[in-house]
Amino acid sequence: MNTNLIYCSAFINNDALDFLKSFLFTIKLYSSLDTFDILVITSSDFLHKIESISKQLDMPLKTMVLDCNSLDKVVLSRLQIFSYDSISRYSKILYLDTDILVHNNIQPIFELHLEDKLYAVNEPHTTLESIHHGGSLFDFSKVNKTTPGVNAGALLFNNSDTIKNLFKKILDHASKLGKSMVSVDQVLLNYYCITEKLFGPNILGNHIFLSNKELPVSPIGKKYIMNHMYGGNRLPKKQRIMYHLQHLLDAFPICRPKKNDTSDKMVFKRYTWGSGSIVFDKDGVLVTTWGRGRYVCLNDNVYRASWASINHTIIFNNDLTKYTSICNSNVLIDGGVIDTVHTDTIPVSSLSSVKPISYNVGNKMLVYFxxxxxxxxxxxxxxxxxxxxxxxxxxxxxxxLVFVSDSLVARAHLLINALQFPLHIKVFNFQSQHEAGCARLHIFEYEFINNYSKILYMDTDILIQGDIMKIFDCLKEDKLYAKNEYTVYGSGHGGLFFDFTKIDKNIVTLNSGVLLFNNSPKIRALFYDINLHIKQLKAKTSLLPLCMDQPFIVYHSIINNMCELTSLSNLIFLSENNAPPPLFSPYIISHFITPIGNPWNKLGRMKAHLKSLFTTYSTNLAISDAFIDKSYSWKGDTISFKANGVLQMNETTSNYSMINKRTAVIKINNNSFIFTLHNVEKPSILPLCIDIDSLSYFLEKRQPSFNILLATIGRPSLQRMLYSLSDQLDPIDCVTIVFDNTKEIPEFDFSSFRCKVNIFCEPVKLGYWGHGIRNKYSNLLEKRDFIMHGDDDDMYPSDCFELLRRDCLNPDILYIGKTLGTNGHVNIEKNGINIGECGTTSGIIPYELNKCGTWGYVYGGDGMFNKQIEQKAKGIQYLSYFNYLIRPDTAKFNKNIYCFWGGQNKMSKQREENLKKLTEYSGCNVILVTDATLEKYILPDHPFHEAYQYLSDTQKSDYFRIYFMKFYGGGYSDIKEPGGSWAKYFDDLYYSNYWICACKEIHKDDIGWKPYSTKFNELGGTNTFIAKPNTPLVNELYSEMITYLDNKLLELKLNPAKGPQDCSENGTGYPIEWVGIIKLYHKVCYKYKKHILITLPRPVITNYR
Structure with missing residues (x-):
């Protein structure tokens, strides 16, 4: 039991409480507390505040209640100490004003030898003459007036009757005063102690420095124990106390050199802090609700913690369950307690109750990001x-599979298309960064998860440099496989959850950037527990452990003995500041784990390493003929892999070297490219080309090559067939022409071919519609991907090979196209090879498959051949378009060009001249339709829309051209001078699968449908075009126009056109803008742009009116 007592008082206002807190905090910071008790004399209305301060400072304070309703009673309250109920327990008693700051251990004061007197501190430069020290009471004829006056702010005395009686006399005297006396306590103390010789020597002056006119003394190198900020000067006392308290906080590490560093005891402890929390991580890292900071142990249980550029001094109790803190900058004092939320929210493991249920899962494997x-x-x-x-x-x-938010789905599709990578997408709309950081734990919510037996998660800051199947092969046990990293003694590795009195803090743990696991009940239960733990912790606090879900994964996998760290340790490399491993090392994965949260830095490091990998890869040459005779598009050119490393292009040659059977390194114009097929067995997956230097990449389409075998007797129509081929075939193709029953090659024009043309003569007739030639030459044809058979009186559509190169990407598949007969008959209306329907020209036949059938020497022998190869084909695909025209009759095609002139206005001479030139130069039948002749073209079942009569002449022309496109087809032209003959373009359109042939728009302002104005170079013009009737394009365009006019009809009736070129822009009330109708043409054409042939010459558009 302590026999020493310190007491003080706090009354009247909150400043007194602030002084009390600062005073007590410095005692707690600088002095031991175990040799004295502390008593606060206060009023009943302050009692609960004193109790709050006691709790906040974690200091046991005794209290004595006095009701002091005047300042005199407040200052005299110190003299009522002997009224304290427990005063008899104490032998030495020290009174201190609360405007005192302590900076050393107080115990030496209690160790002073005391006589039965009152000990205080003499005020400097002050004598008994002062009215504050009894000057009005002394008889200076008996008392030396130069005697120093004593300050009543610090009083030391024994618990004796002498002092008790002294205090009683003073109190009695004060009670008889008729009016208030300035410094009444100090005046009477000086008076009675001097007159009765009860002042002891000034020994307290050696320990207590009185700071009034002078600055307070620093604790650094000084003998004083405390400073008393008595009186006043130019600075308010509160400000003086704050300044000196700040100095005491800064000086503490110097005055109290560290004896014991207790940092290890603090690691992973969490405490309440105002509305948030703070967590002491290892290595001096402090994690707070408001950001990360640092902490350092100053001495024993005293710490300095800093974050957001603000320092705090924190004093912990001995068992580290409570603390008192002060902000060094504004000296606000607070306190808090240990927070066990991290351990309190750990759920009971559900793994113990997992039953060995066998999920019905597929045998595929899943990699997800x-x-x-x-x-x-x-x-x-x-x-x-x-x-x-x-x-x-x-x-x-x-x-x-990739998990993304709704806002990133489009970005995911861009990546999928750019790389042609088969990546599934699962959308989660997480609201917070932490939720997104834990997204991988939701893998069992993927609707198709039961398709997979093994699952591999990877962070995105990873490069693959080997076969990931080696990763999957490691999965033997029903555990969580990962790469080893650090130990559990870290907040990012579960340190906040583990009880290190029961578990070794040096246990090695995992890096969660790569996780390999089974789709099993145990793993699902593990993920359930982890998700539940996160949910329960987030319900209690917003201050979560570092590294998102990793600490939760570590904790639950370690505690449940489900962590396997051996198998992947030599396959995954963790790159911090160390260089990632070279190619052909044992490592399959390089994981760029630092700097955390800085993807831009990681991206640069990853690109540098990827370039290094590609460079090394390009020198690892092998022997393989896997690419020989295969052709691909290449930036507007074509490349063909030939023997001996020769790379054939359209105009030149280059070279290549094989790395393996699916990858080559290509040298073109001093640049090196990695050229790789992700799946050799699936030619539909485009090869990936990567510029080794820049890491830019692009996909190039497999360019199938064709050898067209033409069996002929030399009819003149062969030339038409040759012309239909020469513009379409590339240098990689071949044409084989065999003249039957001919000794010399007839004279035909072969000069326009860019590909090889092989010509043979058969002097002895093989006959049978060319079947004999096809049988003989099946083994003699030069190798190309596909063989096609043609006759000399037919032709190929002008877009045939463009479509075939797009679709015939697998050289092992038999493709069957449609053929269009002279009478309009279409072979292969339905999928299926039937004799009599699937003829000579239907097949696009793989080279080797062409050798597997025999052409019968009977009518229908071509069907017999087709049935035979059908049985041996690895697959058959039916094309939806015409790839062949049988004996086309161009005379029957509609080559009409319709022009329209409506209204009462007479055509100008320039217009008449334009019409004359169109008739002369177009090479087609030009038909001028006027109001007088229009009626005969309006179909009874399809009358003009009611709104037509209210349109301006200009927009009647727009209506007219769309109506004629749908129901008549043929050409349309504004009355403008043509840019050349149209005849060829009619043939090009009709001998193709295109629906419209138009001139090219040349400026964005030409586009009426403004959302597509930047697409002008992909759209055909509205002033001249040729259209096939009743195609999906013109049908939709006509429907759009009718709907548009339905919506405008009422307005048109109220405000019909006021002139031939009226439009809404004129302000007449007419409701249709200048391009109101014709803009629909661009809207619909963009949708069907692949069906538009943009080759028609543009008309002359200057001075045409």
């Missing part, structure tokens, strides 16, 4: 997928 919020992570994923396509072997049993 997560990208949310920051699109730079898509750039990381792009590098990952590039490396995956090049360095990992394609496996049809491995599928890929």
């Amino acid at each position: 997560c990208v949310f919020h920051n699109t730079t992570y898509f750039d990381l994923l792009e590098q990952l997928l590039l490396s995956l396509k090049v360095f990992s072997v394609y496996n049809e049993n491995i599928e890929y």
Whole structure:
């Protein structure tokens, strides 16, 4: 039991409470507390505030209640100490004003030898003459007036009757005063102690410095124990106390050199802090609700913590369950307690109750990624997928998935299309960064998850440099496989959750950037527990552990003995500041784990390493003929892989070297490219071309090559067939022409071919509609991907080979196209090969398959051949368009060009001249339709819209051309001078699968439908075109126009056109803008742009009126 007592008082206002808190805090900071008790004399209305201060400072304070209703009673309250109920317990008593700050241990004061007197501090430069020290009471004829006056702010005395009686005399005297006396307590103390010789020597002056006119003394190198900020000067006392308290906080590490560093005891402890929390991580890292900071142990249980550029001094109790803190900048004092939310929210494991249920899962494997919020992570994923396509072997049993938010779905599709990577998408709309950071834990919410037995998660800051199947092969046990990293003694690795009195803090744990696991009940239960733990913790606090879900994954996998860290340790490399491993090392994965949260830095490092990998890869040459005789498009050119490393292009040659059977390095114009097929067995997957230097990449289409065998007897119509081919075939193709029953090659024009043309003569007739030639030459034809058979009196549509190169990408598949006969008959109306329907010209036949059938020497022998190869084909695909025209009769085609002139206005001479030139130069039948002749063209079942009569002449012309496109087809032209003959373009359109042939728009202002104005170079013009009737394009365009006029009809009736060129822009009330109708043409044409042939010459558009 302590026999020493310190007491003070706090009354009247809150400033007194602030002084009390600062005073007590410095005692707690600088002095031991175990040799004295502290008593606060206060009023009843302040009692609860004193109790709050006691709790906040974690200091046991005793209280004595006095009701002091005047300042005199307040200052005299110190003299009523002997009224305290427990005063008899104490032998030495020290009174201190609360405007005192302590900066050393108080115990030496209690160790002073005391006589039965009152000890205080003499005020400097002050004598008894002062009215504050009894000057009005002394008889200076008996008392030396130069005697120093004593300050009543610090009083030390024994618990004796002498002092008790002294205090009673003073109180009695004060009670008899008729009016208030300034400093009554100090005046009477000086008076009675001097007159009765009860002042002890000034020994307290050696320990207590009185700071009034002088600055307070620093604790650094000084003998004083405390400063008393008595009186006043130019600075308010409150401000003086704050300044000196700040100095005491700064000086503490110097005055109290560290004896014991208790930092280890603090690691992973969490405490309440105002409305938030603070967590002491290892290595001096402080995690707070408001950001990260640092902490350092100053001495024993005293710490300095800093965040947001603000320092705090924190004093912990001995068992570290409570603290008192002060902000060094504004000296606000607060307190808090330990927060066990991290451990309190750990759920009871559900793994113990998992039953060995066998899920009905497929045998495929899944690799998945997560990208949310920051699109730079898509750039990381792009590098990952590039490396995956090049360095990992394609496996049809491995599928890929990415988790994204709604806002990033379009970005995901861009990446999928750019790389042609088969990536599934699952959308989660997480609201917070932490939710997104835990997205991988929601894998079992994927609706198709039961298709997969093995699952691999990867962060996006990863490069693949080997076959990822080696990763999947490691999965033997029903555990969570990962790469080892650090120990559990870290907040990012579960340190906040573990009880290190029961578990070794040096246990090695995992990096969660790569996780491999089964689709099993145990793993699902593990993920359930982790998700539940996160949910329960987030319900209690917003201050979550570092590294998102990793600490939760670590904790639950370690506690449940489900963490396997051996198998992947030599396959995954963690790159911090160390260089990632070279190609052909044992590592399959390079994971760029730092700097955390800086994807831009990681992207640069990943690109540098990927370039290094590609450079090394390009020198690892092998022997393979896998690409020989295969052709591909290449930036507007074509490349063909030939023997001996020769790369044939349209106009030149280059070279290549094989790396393996699916990858080559190509040298073109001093640049090196990685050229790789992700899946050799699926030619429909485009090859990926990567510029090694810039890492830019592009996809190039497999360019199928064709050898067309023409069996002929030399009819003149052969020339038409040759012309239909020469413009379409590329240098990679071949034409084989065999003249039957001919000894010398007849004279035909072969000069326009860019491909090889092989010509043979058969002097002895083989006959049978060319079947004999096809049988003989099946084994003699030069190798190309596909063989096609043609006759000399037919022709190929002008867009035939453009479509075939687009669709015939698998050289092992038999493709069957449609043929159009002279009478309009279409062979192969339905999918199926039937004798009599599938003829000579229907097939686009793989080279080797062409050798597997025999052409019968009977009518229908071509069907017999087709049935035979059908049985041996690896697959058959039926094309939806015409690839062949049988004996086309161009005379029957409609080559009409319709022009329209409506209204009462006479055509100008310039218009008449334009019409004359159109008739002369177009080479077609030009028909001028006027109001007088229009009636005969209006079909009874399809009358003009009611709104037509209210339109301006200009917009009647727009209506007219759309109506004629739908129901008549043929050409339309404004009355303008033509840019040349139209005849060829009619043939090009009719001998193709296109629906419209038009001139090209040349400026965005030409586009009426403004959303597509920047697409002007993909759209055909509205003033001249040729159209096939009743195509989906013109049908939709006509329907759009009718709907538009339905909506405008009422307005048109109220405000019909006021002139031939009226429009809404004129302000006449007419409701249709200048391009109101014809803009629909551009709207619909963009949708069907692949069906538009933009080759028609533009008319002359200057001075045409």
